[in-house]
Amino acid sequence: MTTEVRSPFIALSDRGASLTHVEGNNDWDVKNGDVRSYEETFQTLLSKRTFADIINERKKQGKKSLVIDLMGYGKVLEGIECEAGLAVALSDQRSPLDNKKSILITGNVLLFKTWEKINDWLTKQDVPDKKANLILCRPAAGIRGLTDNIDLHFTLLNNMWSLLSRDSGILFTQLPFMSIDSRSRILEWQKEMKIKYPKQDCEIIPLPPELAFLGGVARFTKTPDSPDRLPTLQELQKTA
Numbered sequence: 001m002t003t004e005v006r007s008p009f010i011a012l013s014d015r016g017a018s019l020t021h022v023e024g025n026n027d028w029d030v031k032n033g034d035v036r037s038y039e040e041t042f043q044t045l046l047s048k049r050t051f052a053d054i055i056n057e058r059k060k061q062g063k064k065s066l067v068i069d070l071m072g073y074g075k076v077l078e079g080i081e082c083e084a085g086l087a088v089a090l091s092d093q094r095s096p097l098d099n100k101k102s103i104l105i106t107g108n109v110l111l112f113k114t115w116e117k118i119n120d121w122l123t124k125q126d127v128p129d130k131k132a133n134l135i136l137c138r139p140a141a142g143i144r145g146l147t148d149n150i151d152l153h154f155t156l157l158n159n160m161w162s163l164l165s166r167d168s169g170i171l172f173t174q175l176p177f178m179s180i181d182s183r184s185r186i187l188e189w190q191k192e193m194k195i196k197y198p199k200q201d202c203e204i205i206p207l208p209p210e211l212a213f214l215g216g217v218a219r220f221t222k223t224p225d226s227p228d229r230l231p232t233l234q235e236l237q238k239t240a
């Protein structure tokens with residue numbers, strides 16, 4: 001497998017530097033969720049498996065795994081035995097008692113340079129394709145302050161997609177269903193994806209009423225047949 005030389009990330013300009021994303025919203029109900037709590041959020045998409053099962057299946061095939069906890073402090077990584085784990089958050093909020101086995105990069109995901117830092121970490125890992133095998137993105141209430149711009153959320157999704165291994169890398173992510181518009185655009189996008197890319201794993205599920213304020217959750221698996229970039233709704237509709 002080859003390593004991409006050109007930056008795979010869709011340009012997020014550092015205009016974002018003027019955004020005021022700061023840590024410390026203490027009203028966050030979930031802050032340092034463990035693996036069980038993440039599995040609960042994504043349970044419908046896990047179909048009775050655990051994240052550890054996914055990594056163990058790779059282990060049985062003699063494969064190493066890199067796991068990323070995006071928009072989190074990495075506590076979830078303590079419950080997944082992988083070769084290397086990376087957490088990405090606005091700041092390091094881990095307590096001295098936390099197991100700091102994984103690396104934590106501090107950075108704003110709305111900034112291009114944060115994605116470059118993640119990519120730098122991946123390129124230093126001892127795996128052939130320098131890509132992640134499992135990406136978890138559960139900002140919980142943190143998704144609400146991120147941006148109202150659905151196109152920007154889509155760019156973030158595509159940047160996560162760029163980090164993912166084609167060797168069945170799986171992304172579990174929260175999606176913004178906060179407005180009726182964003183919800184219907186995302187579900188429309190999924191419908192079009194299933195028509196144009198029937199083999200592409202692309203499962204999107206609105207969270208149950210008690211968690212609806214967090215939006216929806218999604219699972220994507222990347223394989224050699226997957227597109228390099230996830231097409232936008234406009235692109236999918238143009239090729240109709």
Ligand SMILES: C[S@@+](CC[C@H](N)C(=O)[O-])C[C@H]1O[C@@H](n2cnc3c(N)ncnc32)[C@H](O)[C@@H]1O
Pocket residue numbers: 021023028029030031032033034070071072073088089090091107108109110137138139140141142146
């Ligand atoms: C409510 S906490 C959830 C933490 C963890 N994922 C969990 O579920 O327990 C929100 C997380 O999102 C991160 N976050 C919020 N906005 C961010 C941004 N613009 N860039 C990077 N991380 C961000 C925060 O640093 C924090 O780790």
